[in-house]
Structures are given as C-alpha cells and as structure tokens.
Amino acid sequence: MLKQTEGSKAVAEAIALCRPEVICAYPISPQTHIVEALGEMVKSGELMPCEFINVESEFAAMSVAIGASAAGARSYTATASQGLLFMVEAVYNASGLGLPIVMTVANRAIGAPINIWNDHSDSLSQRDSGWMQLFAETNQEAVDLHIQAFRLAEELSMPIMVCMDGFILTHAFERVDIPSQEQVDAYLPPFDPRQVLDPAEPVSIGAMVGPEAFMEVKYLAHAKQMQALELIPQLSAEFKKVFGRDSGGLVRTYCADDAETMIVAMGSVLGTIKDTVDEMRAEGHKIGVLGIVSYRPFPLAEVRAALMNCKRFIVLEKSLAVGMGGIVATDVRMAVTGTGLKGFTAIAGLGGRPIPKASLHKLFRQAEKEELPPVTFLDLDWDAVNKQLERERQNRHSGPIAENILHDKGIVSAKFG
Amino acid sequence: MSFQPVKFYQTGTLTVGNRLLAPDERSVQANQMRSNSINSGHRACQGCGEALGARYAIDAAMAESNGQLIAVNATGCLEVFSTPYPESSWQVPWIHSLFGNAPAVATGVMAAMKVKGKTEVRVVAQGGDGGTTDIGFGCLSGMFERNDDVLYICYDNEAYMNTGVQRSSATPPAARTATTMPVGAEPGNVFGQGKNVPEIAMAHNIPYVATATVADLRDLEFKVRKAMRMHGARYIQVFVPCPLGWGTASHDTIRMARLAKETGMFPVFEAEHGEVISVLKIRHRLPVEDYLQPQKRFAHLFGKHAHPETVARIQAIADRNIRKYGLLSEESS
Amino acid sequence: MFQIRVHGRGGQGVVTATEMLSVAAFEEGRHAQAFPSFGSERTGAPVVAFCRIDDKEIRLREPIMEPDALIIQDPTLLHQIDVFAGLKQDGYVLLNTHHSFETLGLSDILKERKAERFCTLPATELGLKHVGRPIPNVPLIAGFAALSGTIKLESVIKAINEKFSGKVAEGNIAAATESYYLVKEKIKGGAHA
Numbered sequence: 001m002l003k004q005t006e007g008s009k010a011v012a013e014a015i016a017l018c019r020p021e022v023i024c025a026y027p028i029s030p031q032t033h034i035v036e037a038l039g040e041m042v043k044s045g046e047l048m049p050c051e052f053i054n055v056e057s058e059f060a061a062m063s064v065a066i067g068a069s070a071a072g073a074r075s076y077t078a079t080a081s082q083g084l085l086f087m088v089e090a091v092y093n094a095s096g097l098g099l100p101i102v103m104t105v106a107n108r109a110i111g112a113p114i115n116i117w118n119d120h121s122d123s124l125s126q127r128d129s130g131w132m133q134l135f136a137e138t139n140q141e142a143v144d145l146h147i148q149a150f151r152l153a154e155e156l157s158m159p160i161m162v163c164m165d166g167f168i169l170t171h172a173f174e175r176v177d178i179p180s181q182e183q184v185d186a187y188l189p190p191f192d193p194r195q196v197l198d199p200a201e202p203v204s205i206g207a208m209v210g211p212e213a214f215m216e217v218k219y220l221a222h223a224k225q226m227q228a229l230e231l232i233p234q235l236s237a238e239f240k241k242v243f244g245r246d247s248g249g250l251v252r253t254y255c256a257d258d259a260e261t262m263i264v265a266m267g268s269v270l271g272t273i274k275d276t277v278d279e280m281r282a283e284g285h286k287i288g289v290l291g292i293v294s295y296r297p298f299p300l301a302e303v304r305a306a307l308m309n310c311k312r313f314i315v316l317e318k319s320l321a322v323g324m325g326g327i328v329a330t331d332v333r334m335a336v337t338g339t340g341l342k343g344f345t346a347i348a349g350l351g352g353r354p355i356p357k358a359s360l361h362k363l364f365r366q367a368e369k370e371e372l373p374p375v376t377f378l379d380l381d382w383d384a385v386n387k388q389l390e391r392e393r394q395n396r397h398s399g400p401i402a403e404n405i406l407h408d409k410g411i412v413s414a415k416f417g
Numbered sequence: 418m419s420f421q422p423v424k425f426y427q428t429g430t431l432t433v434g435n436r437l438l439a440p441d442e443r444s445v446q447a448n449q450m451r452s453n454s455i456n457s458g459h460r461a462c463q464g465c466g467e468a469l470g471a472r473y474a475i476d477a478a479m480a481e482s483n484g485q486l487i488a489v490n491a492t493g494c495l496e497v498f499s500t501p502y503p504e505s506s507w508q509v510p511w512i513h514s515l516f517g518n519a520p521a522v523a524t525g526v527m528a529a530m531k532v533k534g535k536t537e538v539r540v541v542a543q544g545g546d547g548g549t550t551d552i553g554f555g556c557l558s559g560m561f562e563r564n565d566d567v568l569y570i571c572y573d574n575e576a577y578m579n580t581g582v583q584r585s586s587a588t589p590p591a592a593r594t595a596t597t598m599p600v601g602a603e604p605g606n607v608f609g610q611g612k613n614v615p616e617i618a619m620a621h622n623i624p625y626v627a628t629a630t631v632a633d634l635r636d637l638e639f640k641v642r643k644a645m646r647m648h649g650a651r652y653i654q655v656f657v658p659c660p661l662g663w664g665t666a667s668h669d670t671i672r673m674a675r676l677a678k679e680t681g682m683f684p685v686f687e688a689e690h691g692e693v694i695s696v697l698k699i700r701h702r703l704p705v706e707d708y709l710q711p712q713k714r715f716a717h718l719f720g721k722h723a724h725p726e727t728v729a730r731i732q733a734i735a736d737r738n739i740r741k742y743g744l745l746s747e748e749s750s
Numbered sequence: 751m752f753q754i755r756v757h758g759r760g761g762q763g764v765v766t767a768t769e770m771l772s773v774a775a776f777e778e779g780r781h782a783q784a785f786p787s788f789g790s791e792r793t794g795a796p797v798v799a800f801c802r803i804d805d806k807e808i809r810l811r812e813p814i815m816e817p818d819a820l821i822i823q824d825p826t827l828l829h830q831i832d833v834f835a836g837l838k839q840d841g842y843v844l845l846n847t848h849h850s851f852e853t854l855g856l857s858d859i860l861k862e863r864k865a866e867r868f869c870t871l872p873a874t875e876l877g878l879k880h881v882g883r884p885i886p887n888v889p890l891i892a893g894f895a896a897l898s899g900t901i902k903l904e905s906v907i908k909a910i911n912e913k914f915s916g917k918v919a920e921g922n923i924a925a926a927t928e929s930y931y932l933v934k935e936k937i938k939g940g941a942h943a
Contacts, residue, residue, distance in 0.1 A: 055524075072529055
C-alpha cells in the first residue's frame with residue numbers, strides 16, 4: 001500500500017511483514033523509531049508470535065540475537081554508530097557462527113567528538129566482519145532491501161546489515177509502497193536453519209578451532225559472500241516478479257552510457273548526485289553515476305564493468321580512512337586495477353555535514369577537468385583547520401580540539417545549513 | 418533398567434553413588450541412565466573442580482528437564498577443555514559464543530523456545546568466575562533484571578585460570594595470581610576489593626540464588642534440580658577448586674572445597690526472592706590456616722616470611738561470613 | 751519543486767508540521783519529502799524542519815537553504831537566528847503572532863517583497879481555542895495552505911485525520927478551518943497583517 005510515512009516506520013512495517021520471531025532492542029539514535037514501532041506491534045499482538053526483548057546494551061542485543069538465531073528463530077535487531085561498535089565482538093561472532101541475523105544500521109558518525117548525525121563510518125568499520133552490507137538509496141529501497149535481506153541471509157546462513165542513512169532516511173517522511181503480507185510470504189519462506197540447537201539432535205556450536213581448520217572456516221565465509229554476488233541479482237530479479245519494482249541488486253548506474261566522468265557513491269546522497277548530474281547533463285556535461293548497493297560482498301566485476309568506458313571517476317564517500325583517505329575508494333580502485341583510469345576520492349558529509357548540490361556542481365566540474373588532488377574534503381573549512389594547526393604549533397597545551405574548532409567557528413545556536 | 422536392591426541395615430552414607438539409599442533418593446550420577454552431558458575424554462586437568470561441578474550440575478539439570486535442555490557456555494576453561502575441535506564432550510545441544518555474553522545468548526535461546534512454543538525446553542548458561550563476575554556481569558545483570566527463564570551457573574575457581582591464573586573480582590585477598598604477585602608490602606591480592614555476586618544476584622530479587630561446592634555434590638544436585646523446577650532467572654555459584662591455579666594437589670580438590678566451607682571462607686546457602694532461606698551449617702569449624710596453608714597461592718603467608726596479621730585479616734573475613742549467614746550449628750562450634 | 755522551511759521550538763510540533771504538510775501533499779497525489787534538522791534539541795530549543803513538494807519523485811537530500819516559504823512558529827526566534835536566510839525573493843512567510851511584522855521590527859524584510867505573501871496568524875491562540883493546547887502547528891499549516899495555495903484545506907484535514915482521531919481531530923480541524931479562512935481574509939485585505 002502506498003503511503004506517506006517515516007522511513008523508520010516503513011522499515012518497521014517491512015520487518016514485521018518478514019515475521020521475525022525474536023527482536024532485541026537497545027536505544028540509540030537514529031535507529032530508535034524502528035524498534036519502538038516494532039515493540040508496539042509485538043505488545044499489541046499485531047506481530048505474533050514474536051519475542052521483543054529490551055536488553056541492557058547493544059552487546060547484549062547482538063548476543064540475544066545470536067542465541068535466538070542458533071535456536072532456530074528468525075532474529076532481528078537495529079543499531080547505529082557507537083552501538084555498532086559496542087557490539088563488535090558479537091558482530092564478528094554472529095558471522096563466524098554463520099547465523100543469518102538481519103540488522104538495520106541507521107548509519108551515523110562515530111565519536112569522539114560525539115555526533116549523532118549521518119555518515120557511513122559505523123558500518124564501514126565492520127566491512128571485514130563477515131556480514132553482508134546493503135545500502136539503501138531511498139526509504140522504498142530500505143523497505144525492499146530488508147525483505148531481500150532475510151532471504152539472502154537465510155539462504156547463505158550468514159548475517160546481513162541493511163544500511164540506511166541515519167536521519168536523512170530514517171526520519172524522512174516520504175512516499176513508500178508497503179507490500180502486502182501475501183507478497184512477502186510468497187517471497188520469503190519460513191526460516192529453515194542449517195544448524196539449530198535442539199535437544200532431539202544435540203550439536204555443539206562454537207567449538208574452538210585450531211590452526212588446522214581455521215583457515216578453511218574463514219575461507220568458507222568468504223566463499224559465501226562470493227555466492228552472494230550471484231544470489232543478490234537473482235533475489236532482486238525475483239523480487240521484481242513478486243513486487244513489481246526494481247530494488248536491490250549489486251550496483252546501479254544512471255546516465256552512464258556515454259559518461260566520461262562517473263560519480264561513485266552509496267546511500268541517499270545518490271539522489272542529490274542524480275539531480276546534480278541531470279542539471280549538468282542539461283548543460284552538455286558527459287557525466288554519469290554508479291551507485292553501489294552491495295558494499296559487502298563488494299561487486300568488483302560489476303564496478304569495473306560500469307567504469308570501463310569512462311575516462312575518470314570520482315568516489316564520493318561519507319567515510320574516512322584516517323591516515324589513508326577513502327574507504328570505498330580503495331575498493332573501487334581495486335576494481336579498476338590495470339585499466340589506467342584516473343580516480344579521485346572526495347570525502348563528504350562526515351558527521352552530517354550537508355552535501356549540497358552547489359558543492360557537488362563545483363566538485364564534479366573540477367573532477368571533469370582532473371583538477372582535483374587524489375583526496376578532496378568537500379566543503380572543509382580550511383581556516384578553522386589551519387587555525388588549530390597553528391595553535392598546536394604555538395602552544396604545547398593547546399587544549400581540546402573539538403572545543404577549539406567550535407569556538408573558532410562561533411557556533412552557538414542551531415544551524416539549518 | 419533393573420536395580421539390584423542391596424539390603425543393608427544402614428542407610429544414609431553420602432558417598433557418591435550411595436547405593437545404600439532407595440533408588441529415588443540416589444544421586445543423579447548413581448543412575449545408570451544419567452545423561453553423561455559432559456562425556457569422558459575431555460581435556461580438563463587432573464583434579465579439575467570445574468569439570469566435576471559441571472558434570473553434576475548439567476546431568477542434574479538434564480534429569481530434571483527430562484533431557485530437554487540447551488546449554489550456553491561462556492569462554493573459559495570449561496569451554497576450551499570440552500570442545501577442542503573437532504571433538505566435543507557435550508551430549509546436550511551446546512553453544513559457545515563469547516566470553517562476556519553467555520547470559521544474553523541464553524536469553525536468546527530461551528526467547529526462541531518460547532516463540533516456538535517449546536516451553537518444555539529449558540536453558541542453562543554457565544561460565545567461570547571471570548566470565549560471570551567480571552566481563553559477563555552486564556549481561557548477567559540484564560538477564561536477572563528481566564527475570565529471563567534461564568539458570569545461570571557460575572563455576573567459581575577464584576581467578577582467570579584459562580588465561581594463566583590472573584586475578585578476577587572473585588579472587589580472595591592475599592591470593593597470589595599472575596597479576597597479584599606475592600611481592601611488596603602487601604603481597605598477593607589486595608584486601609577490600611572483589612564482589613559478592615550471589616548477594617548481587619539476590620538484590621535483583623530473582624526467584625532463586627544458591628551457592629554450592631564440589632565437596633557436597635548431593636547438595637549441588639539438589640540445588641540444581643530445585644532451580645530447574647522453578648522459572649525465571651536463577652543463579653547458582655559453585656565453588657570449584659583449581660589445582661593448577663591454586664597450587665594444590667589434584668587429589669585435594671574436594672578437600673579444599675570442604676575446607677573453604679568448613680572455615681567459613683565460602684558460605685553455602687540458598688535464597689529465594691532475595692531472602693536467605695537456608696544455609697549449610699559448618700560441621701567442624703576450622704581455622705582459616707587449615708584452608709590456606711595447603712595452597713601455594715597463599716604460601717607467602719606462611720613459612721620464613723610469614724604474615725600472621727594477613728592470616729588474621731582473612732580469619733576476620735571468615736568470622737564475618739559465619740556471623741552474617743549463621744553458619745554455626747550447636748554441634749559445630 | 752516547492753520548498754518549505756519551518757522554524758520553531760522543541761515541543762511546538764515543528765517536525766509534525768512538516769510531516770503533516772507532506773501527508774497533505776501526498777493526499778493530492780503529489781510527491782513530498784519532510785525531514786527534521788536532525789538535532790538532538792530539547793524542549794524549548796530552536797528546531798528547524800523541512801518539507802519539499804513536487805509533482806515528480808524527489809531525490810534531493812540537502813537541507814532547504816533557499817526556501818519558497820517559511821513558517822515561523824515562534825516570533826521569539828526572530829532575534830535568535832536568521833530565520834529569513836536564503837528566502838526566495840518572491841517567497842511566502844507565515845508568522846505565528848498577534849502582532850504585525852512592522853511592530854516586530856521586520857519592516858526591512860518586507861522591502862521589495864510581495865506584501866500579499868507575508869502574513870501573520872495568532873496560531874497559538876487558535877490552537878488553545880480549538881484544541882485546548884498552545885500548539886500552533888496545525889493552524890499554521892492550514893494558514894500556509896491559504897497563503898500559498900500550494901495545498902488544499904481538505905488535504906490538510908485529511909492529514910489531520912490521519913494523525914489524530916476523535917475529539918483531538920475535531921478540534922484540530924476546527925482550528926485549521928478557522929485559520930485557513932482567517933488567512934484568506936488577510937490576503938484579500940492585501941498583506942502583512
């Protein structure tokens with residue numbers, strides 16, 4: 001049913017349609033509205049049978065999901081930012097044990113300095129955790145990806161994060177088509193676990209594995225993600241059959257056919273990028289877009305194919321590998337190894353810094369002319385940065401950085417830009 | 418199965434197996450149909466208190482749940498010695514996730530059973546003192562507070578034995594561990610630290626909290642079976658001497674456990690909904706020296722550079738336990 | 751695309767106002783996107799929320815820096831933040847006050863602007879009168895519907911019915927209706943009032 005609703009509510013409805021059996025919740029912005037809505041559905045009896053457990057930490061949330069999934073229940077949780085980091089040990093454990101847990105990550109920056117706004121640092125920090133990661137561009141896609149995620153996870157017996165931009169998507173009211181229960185049931189069969197704790201057939205899960213077999217167990221996790229590269233497009237095609245719309249897949253291109261400059265990005269910023277590209281196209285610029293939906297597994301071949309015919313690309317990412325540059329850019333460059341393609345990295349939108357069309361216009365024009373340094377920081381206030389660097393040169397006891405920067409920038413009240 | 422009724426004129430010995438008792442009064446271990454939850458062939462050290470305690474506890478839980486049991490294990494000695502890949506001693510469905518999350522994993526298993534309507538399946542979580550009183554404490558308290566239907570059993574050997582005997586919050590004062598060496602003015606673990614998790618468990622007002630030792634395995638079985646007949650969050654802390662970590666003889670494990678109880682160092686009691694309802698009285702009160710002296714971890718308190726004042730401080734702790742829990746009966750003093 | 755920025759304070763239903771605006775537009779078969787300024791502001795702190803309305807899919811995710819319309823839920827904000835920042839030359843402004851723009855010292859803003867696009871509305875009083883709570887958001891979005899003609903009153907009423915039920919819905923509909931016609935009257939009278 002088509003409705004105008006909040007992203008979090010839409011996702012909660014989608015999760016409920018997937019008939020989860022155990023949901024564990026711990027509050028952290030900006031994912032909270034999702035589990036709040038689910039909690040209400042369970043409490044009212046609208047979603048049943050389902051156990052909704054208010055846990056004492058994200059570490060416990062993932063741990064409860066591990067126990068529930070190992071005992072054969074379809075398990076779900078949601079988190080963001082510090083919460084994801086707090087559960088990291090269990091995040092790796094869930095994938096190591098091969099438990100098909102689905103988790104929403106409402107992408108948010110990582111502190112310090114504490115910051116509740118959107119960027120991709122949180123889930124990207126877990127890129128090697130063995131979890132699959134799909135990034136939603138719109139709330140419609142967030143809904144659709146969650147439904148596909150349960151299929152994918154349970155097919156492979158591996159966990160998956162569905163990543164949606166915190167606040168930008170989770171708190172945005174927009175048009176979403178919520179599928180019917182019949183559609184979801186037709187697409188998503190009941191959970192049939194590959195391994196399960198059952199007194200009738202006792203197994204040991206989580207035994208210690210020494211050097212003689214650890215490599216093989218880890219390789220199998222990799223092999224599963226390689227299988228996911230095949231499975232994700234299939235599930236997306238099947239999704240289209242049942243639900244009648246394109247959603248998911250590994251990558252998506254826009255205006256790419258004759259593009260000389262390609263913009264590579266993930267998540268909701270693709271919308272702003274597409275609007276910018278439309279305007280530039282109208283002015284005759286040969287520019288196109290590559291949106292990455294599946295960050296893990298990373299679709300090296302598809303990315304390479306999408307970029308093969310351009311002259312240069314710029315990866316615009318909401319994450320920073322401190323001391324190195326881009327995180328997504330590293331993978332993209334790996335994909336185009338040997339092509340001689342010119343690649344640029346733009347770090348943008350960290351901690352919720354808006355990514356306005358005006359800034360993108362400027363950035364993309366510079367990229368077209370190949371006038372960019374290898375790594376660019378979009379809309380960085382160099383004055384504030386240089387002032388602090390100078391302060392540190394001058395004074396051994398220069399004090400806390402964040403406070404100094406805020407002072408220099410004179411931020412005293414809410415800004416809307 | 419057939420029993421050979423042994424007709425003797427005396428009954429009541431507490432010897433393991435106690436064939437002199439009527440069949441329904443015998444211990445779980447005396448029954449040929451016991452589940453052998455932790456089968457032989459595991460890699461525990463000789464004289465391991467934890468292996469003994471876990472075997473009795475889980476077999477008792479299996480007996481009480483008619484074999485409908487799922488066990489969750491924290492990282493630690495028990496996990497390592499029972500499941501060296503590709504072998505497993507566990508005859509029950511068993512999962513090990515992490516060091517600090519066994520109570521939460523158990524909650525998840527319990528929730529799965531509930532949602533699937535398999536209410537006959539019961540869940541036991543277990544870990545050592547480090548996994549319980551330190552790193553798993555947050556998850557433990559959360560599980561208690563939600564009153565999740567989980568029996569948590571802590572095998573308390575008073576230090577991190579799996580990693581090579583480091584201090585935990587269950588390590589007693591003055592004890593030597595790898596991180597509380599017997600050097601300096603106050604050798605060994607410091608006084609005035611540590612936490613009493615049974616009492617903290619009681620403060621959650623959960624239905625059942627008990628302590629037990631491997632010196633009294635019938636008492637341990639009784640408490641596990643009783644706990645299994647109850648629902649909600651339940652906690653049993655079992656005192657399990659560690660020959661390796663304590664520097665005691667392998668054949669002295671049960672003796673050390675008995676001495677801990679008889680000296681008042683480890684009070685053995687039961688509590689329901691936050692109230693102590695019974696204590697195991699001291700039979701023959703002994704001074705703490707009798708317990709401390711055989712242990713290498715306390716060796717620095719005796720001999721050439723003895724610390725009698727430290728022993729006295731430990732005696733004061735035992736005396737306080739005895740007072741607080743009323744551990745003395747008329748015949749024991 | 752029509753872009754609306756709503757300024758107010760935490761507790762005044764600023765975010766709800768934009769959400770209801772988006773629902774009203776959706777009810778007319780249009781595309782709409784409402785989103786808050788993503789702050790963690792507490793009750794009483796300045797809050798900004800945004801709404802975009804268009805006839806085609808809205809992909810843009812930047813904050814609204816050049817609004818076509820401003821709804822100002824609390825006149826005390828005028829001295830605290832630059833609420834008029836980026837307002838388009840022919841933009842609309844609806845201000846919750848029973849004073850006039852001039853008495854609030856806003857004559858400069860009005861210069862070279864279209865007078866009939868600037869309007870005041872005693873929305874807090876209207877909220878109190880019909881709903882019994884000093885929440886100005888519903889009167890303001892109804893007033894905005896009248897001022898800009900971007901959405902219809904009946905769509906606002908649909909949005910109210912989706913958000914509220916029973917007596918609260920009735921009260922809000924009454925408040926919205928009165929606000930709508932009050933603003934219509936004011937525009938007819940030609941401005942700034």
